[in-house]
Amino acid sequence: MTYFSRRQLLGAPVLLALAGTKLVEQVSIASCGAWGARPPAAPVTVDNHRPNKIIIHHTALANSTDYSQAHAFQNSRDIQNLHMDQNGWIDSGQHFTNSRGGWLTEGRSGSLYALLHGQTMVQGAHCVGQNDQAIGIENEGTYLTEQPPAALWNSLIDFCAFTCQQYAIPATEIYGHLDFNATQCPGLLHDRLPELRSAVAGRL
Secondary structure (H helix, E strand, C coil): CCCCCHHHHHHCCHHHHHCCCCCCCCCCEECHHHHCCCCCCCCCCEECCCCCEEEEEECCCCCCCCCCHHHHHHHHHHHHHHHHHHCCCCCCCCCEEECCCCCEEECCCCHHHHHHHCCCEECCCCCCCCCCCEEEEEECCCCCCCCCCHHHHHHHHHHHHHHHHHHCCCHHHEEEHHHCCCCCCCCHHHHCHHHHHHHHHHHC
C-alpha cells in the first residue's frame, strides 16, 4: 500500500493519491521573501478556481551566462521593478520565473501558496484575456534566434509537470504567449511546445 503525507494530499488531486499513482516530485521554488521581493503596491486578487492552462513566456532580456541562484534572484528583482515602476502594475506580472540556470522563483505574491494548495490562483498580468485563467511562466532570456540552455529547459519540464499535477491541467493545455496576443514571445520556445507537452505528459 502506498502512503501519502497530509501535505501531499493537500497539494495534489486526491484522485491521484487514491489511485496510488506516483506523484510528480515537488520542485524547489524560491518564495518572494527568499529573493527579496517588494511588497505588492495593492492587494493581489485571488480567484477561487483553478487555472485551466499554462502560458510560456520569455523575458526578452539579455542571455546571461551567469547561471547562479544569486543571479536568478537579481533577475526576479529586476523584473519586478520593471513591472511595477515602468508598467505600473501592482507586482510582477507573471506567476513564476525560470532562470537560465534553472532556478525557479515565485513571481506575483501569493502564487506559490496557491500552487501548493492547488485550489485557487492569483490573478496575474502576463497575457491579456488570460490573466484569470492561466499560470504565466517567464523564462529568462531572449529566444528569437537562440535556443534556451539545457538547465532552463529541464527546469521548465519539471515545473510544468508539477503545476499540471497540482491544478489537474492536461499537458495539452500548455501554450505560448503568441497564441493569445500579438507578440513574438516566447520565440523559439513556441516551436518546442509539442516537445514540452510530450515531456510533461510523460511525467504525468
